[in-house]
Amino acid sequence: MSNTPPMSGPYMRKNKSVQRSMLLVMLALSPATAFGFLAYGWPAILLFMVTLGSALVFEVLCLLVAGRTVRHFATDGSALVTAWLLAVSLPPWAPWWIGVLGSAVAIVIAKHAYGGLGQNVFNPAMVARVVLLISFPLEMTYFVRPAPPWDAAAPGFIESLGIFFGNAVFDATSSATVLNSIRTGLDQGTQLHALLDGHYAPLDWILGLHGGSMAEGSDILLLLGGVFLIANRVMRWHIPVSFLAALAVIATLFNLYDDTRHPDALVHLFNGTTMLAAFFIATDPVTSPMSPKGQIWFGIGLAALVYAIRTWAAYPEGMSFAILLMNALTPLIDRHMKPRIFGRNTRGESLNLVDRQ
Amino acid sequence: MPLFRFRGGAKVAGRKDLTSDRGIVTPPLPPVLHIPLQQHVGNPAVPAVRVGEHVVKGQLIADAKGTISAPVHAPTSGHVTRIGAHTAPHPSGLPVMTLSLEPDGKETWIRLPEPLDLQVATGAQIAQRVAEAGVVGMGGAAFPAAVKLNQGQRYRLDLLILNGAECEPYLTCDDRLMRERPEQLIAGIRIMMQALAVERAVIAVEDNKHISFTILREACAGDPGIDTVYVPARYPMGSSKHLVKAVTGREAPATGLTAEMGVIVHNVATAFAVYEAVALGKPLISRIVTVSGKALRRPENYDALIGTPVSWLVQQSGGLASEPRQVLMGGPMMGEPLPNLDVPITKGTTGVLFLEGTEVADKNVMPCIGCGSCVTVCPSGLLPLEMAKMLQHEDIDGADRIGLRDCISCGSCNYVCPSHIPLVQFFNYGKGRLRNQDQEKKQHERIKILTEQRRQRLEDGTATAPSTPGMNERNDGASER
Numbered sequence: 001m002s003n004t005p006p007m008s009g010p011y012m013r014k015n016k017s018v019q020r021s022m023l024l025v026m027l028a029l030s031p032a033t034a035f036g037f038l039a040y041g042w043p044a045i046l047l048f049m050v051t052l053g054s055a056l057v058f059e060v061l062c063l064l065v066a067g068r069t070v071r072h073f074a075t076d077g078s079a080l081v082t083a084w085l086l087a088v089s090l091p092p093w094a095p096w097w098i099g100v101l102g103s104a105v106a107i108v109i110a111k112h113a114y115g116g117l118g119q120n121v122f123n124p125a126m127v128a129r130v131v132l133l134i135s136f137p138l139e140m141t142y143f144v145r146p147a148p149p150w151d152a153a154a155p156g157f158i159e160s161l162g163i164f165f166g167n168a169v170f171d172a173t174s175s176a177t178v179l180n181s182i183r184t185g186l187d188q189g190t191q192l193h194a195l196l197d198g199h200y201a202p203l204d205w206i207l208g209l210h211g212g213s214m215a216e217g218s219d220i221l222l223l224l225g226g227v228f229l230i231a232n233r234v235m236r237w238h239i240p241v242s243f244l245a246a247l248a249v250i251a252t253l254f255n256l257y258d259d260t261r262h263p264d265a266l267v268h269l270f271n272g273t274t275m276l277a278a279f280f281i282a283t284d285p286v287t288s289p290m291s292p293k294g295q296i297w298f299g300i301g302l303a304a305l306v307y308a309i310r311t312w313a314a315y316p317e318g319m320s321f322a323i324l325l326m327n328a329l330t331p332l333i334d335r336h337m338k339p340r341i342f343g344r345n346t347r348g349e350s351l352n353l354v355d356r357q
Numbered sequence: 358m359p360l361f362r363f364r365g366g367a368k369v370a371g372r373k374d375l376t377s378d379r380g381i382v383t384p385p386l387p388p389v390l391h392i393p394l395q396q397h398v399g400n401p402a403v404p405a406v407r408v409g410e411h412v413v414k415g416q417l418i419a420d421a422k423g424t425i426s427a428p429v430h431a432p433t434s435g436h437v438t439r440i441g442a443h444t445a446p447h448p449s450g451l452p453v454m455t456l457s458l459e460p461d462g463k464e465t466w467i468r469l470p471e472p473l474d475l476q477v478a479t480g481a482q483i484a485q486r487v488a489e490a491g492v493v494g495m496g497g498a499a500f501p502a503a504v505k506l507n508q509g510q511r512y513r514l515d516l517l518i519l520n521g522a523e524c525e526p527y528l529t530c531d532d533r534l535m536r537e538r539p540e541q542l543i544a545g546i547r548i549m550m551q552a553l554a555v556e557r558a559v560i561a562v563e564d565n566k567h568i569s570f571t572i573l574r575e576a577c578a579g580d581p582g583i584d585t586v587y588v589p590a591r592y593p594m595g596s597s598k599h600l601v602k603a604v605t606g607r608e609a610p611a612t613g614l615t616a617e618m619g620v621i622v623h624n625v626a627t628a629f630a631v632y633e634a635v636a637l638g639k640p641l642i643s644r645i646v647t648v649s650g651k652a653l654r655r656p657e658n659y660d661a662l663i664g665t666p667v668s669w670l671v672q673q674s675g676g677l678a679s680e681p682r683q684v685l686m687g688g689p690m691m692g693e694p695l696p697n698l699d700v701p702i703t704k705g706t707t708g709v710l711f712l713e714g715t716e717v718a719d720k721n722v723m724p725c726i727g728c729g730s731c732v733t734v735c736p737s738g739l740l741p742l743e744m745a746k747m748l749q750h751e752d753i754d755g756a757d758r759i760g761l762r763d764c765i766s767c768g769s770c771n772y773v774c775p776s777h778i779p780l781v782q783f784f785n786y787g788k789g790r791l792r793n794q795d796q797e798k799k800q801h802e803r804i805k806i807l808t809e810q811r812r813q814r815l816e817d818g819t820a821t822a823p824s825t826p827g828m829n830e831r832n833d834g835a836s837e838r
Contacts, residue, residue, distance in 0.1 A: 009768050011712065014772055289729070339364065339735075341611065350610040351610040
């Protein structure tokens with residue numbers, strides 16, 4: 001008999017593990033990331049690699065300091081996913097130290113200072129993005145127009161190294177994002193119609209043929225990745241669907257109310273970090289509510305915050321702030337969105353049978 | 358028939374094909390039978406025979422004690438060689454009083470009591486016959502069946518549900534019973550309906566057992582009161598309250614019984630045992646048990662005598678093909694590890710599993726990542742991860758407040774957890790602590806009452822003796838209140 005010490009069942013388990021989930025998330029992110037590499041060339045690839053590489057180094061260092069088994073935890077893939085999400089939401093031509101600093105903030109402060117995997121209150125990648133955005137507004141808002149390697153405007157490898165090390169002045173067409181130009185234009189008193197004139201190209205947005213962060217461009221690839229994850233039960237539909245639906249509804253309502261100031265739903269859905277956040281960031285299990293009901297409210301709240309920040313606050317893209325705010329609300333949502341216990345009413349009292357007979 | 362949903366539940370890999378096509382086999386007589394005196398919920402039975410005595414098949418060898426108890430009968434004829442402690446089929450490996458019987462190979466039957474005349478038999482008479490035959494719930498719970506058959510006298514019942522869900526993976530004992538003995542099963546159902554005074558019965562079968570369903574549907578076609586229904590193969594469909602919800606849409610109160618809503622649930626194997634007890638006068642001395650798992654050479658369904666050592670059935674199955682990683686009694690979801698192979702088959706044993714490394718859960722535990730899978734899957738609507746966190750910090754009352762007592766230990770949360778956290782282990786620990794707390798509280802109350810009574814007596818200036826028979830009576834009354 002080779003029975004291990006008595007431990008309650010079940011003795012069977014679904015073929016799921018943290019590691020497998022992380023691998024699938026990375027797999028789902030790959031197409032959009034590859035598209036980003038293609039669109040922004042070597043600088044993007046180098047930035048991506050240095051961000052992920054440094055994240056792994058920080059992860060191992062933190063595990064050593066915390067006295068945990070490095071092999072067990074460093075191989076779970078969570079540090080890579082965090083760094084991946086951070087990297088793809090950085091401006092593709094940002095210098096190397098932005099990636100390294102971001103990884104340090106994400107892994108050391110936002111993850112391990114809270115106690116490591118599963119203990120963090122805020123999404124580490126978004127904490128890093130916000131820290132970088134506030135500290136280095138210039139580097140963090142320098143966006144370029146997509147230019148595939150065969151395009152004459154694309155930098156060669158040597159020039160790319162220059163961009164990567166942040167000391168070469170490569171003459172790229174810097175390109176404000178759609179949300180950015182709407183924001184600045186409206187602030188200057190320009191009418192929305194004039195701003196969008198010639199720039200309103202939903203198909204280009206969906207395909208990713210416009211400037212932005214490394215891999216937030218190709219909405220269609222992100223959407224496919226998200227559907228893949230839902231189909232493989234790595235995550236549930238509640239957050240993406242409620243978030244996107246709520247954002248569309250809010251944007252449409254305001255657009256109907258005053259279309260000289262409020263762009264329509266397509267602008268909000270297919271620009272900025274919307275798709276990336278909907279499927280890959282807001283759905284981070286650690287920092288989002290656990291019950292389906294709570295997840296729906298999380299999505300709605302997130303949409304409202306994103307819309308509010310994009311429209312009325314100082315930043316044209318409010319996704320990272322909105323995510324952090326909703327992360328902070330998550331324990332509260334969890335507290336109030338408990339499922340009803342079988343055989344009890346919502347107040348927790350045993351069901352009454354008087355109604356029968 | 359319309360079906361209803363209950364929240365949660367998991368799609369669990371069935372792995373029933375190992376034995377679902379293996380017909381019921383009667384193994385040869387084992388050299389010795391170990392018959393525990395407690396195979397049921399309630400008081401252990403009291404031996405009615407002595408060591409050395411010769412008994413015949415079906416003879417009463419241990420008497421029920423109290424209302425919640427069940428008698429035990431000799432599974433075959435032979436000599437009682439020993440009455441004493443023997444390892445119980447329980448992970449603790451602790452001994453229970455067990456009667457060992459050496460078969461004489463003659464299988465001489467006792468003169469069975471006359472079958473009940475069902476034209477005139479009352480519900481109480483049927484229940485009494487079932488009680489005398491030692492029939493218990495055969496789905497694994499082993500609650501004395503007669504007690505549940507008497508519910509007709511306490512509640513107004515309108516529906517009997519026969520639990521043929523068999524939602525535990527690997528197990529096919531109920532499936533084979535439904536396929537091979539449908540007439541007897543349905544006769545048993547009719548007897549139960551008569552005892553409970555209900556007009557309607559529904560046999561609920563999970564929709565992965567098409568053959569059983571078709572056979573039963575045909576077998577009960579002529580009976581307007583009995584219906585068959587497919588329920589989705591979703592674990593834990595076999596949990597009685599969840600099955601009632603799925604079939605009727607009625608949700609039993611957390612602190613009450615399904616009988617309060619007019620519904621009573623019995624396992625299909627229990628219906629078969631009731632048929633044998635009432636229509637044939639036979640006591641419960643054997644049961645169908647699935648012996649399966651990839652570490653076993655030839656998985657089978659055996660019609661085994663109660664008390665047959667597990668090792669005997671392994672021998673009949675050609676022995677072990679490999680060293681099993683886990684040996685279990687019951688299914689892999691709620692079953693328990695076996696301390697060794699000497700333990701016997703009891704009335705509540707649905708299966709014995711010999712699982713290979715590839716069949717057993719990965720034990721690589723990671724921190725909780727808060728994915729909420731356990732919350733979605735919990736059929737009781739609980740927050741397993743919250744409860745586990747509280748129990749990890751010994752916050753028993755906190756876990757109690759958020760529903761620890763409503764946990765049915767089905768293990769669905771554990772099954773889906775990507776971090777492989779042993780959630781059920783925490784819950785069982787917590788429930789044990791709660792039981793102790795409750796007991797202590799009861800004891801405190803009792804002491805308070807006694808002290809109060811003593812003070813009263815001293816004030817009245819009457820008897821000061823601490824213990825008189827009259828006082829004991831009074832105390833019992835007080836503690837019951």
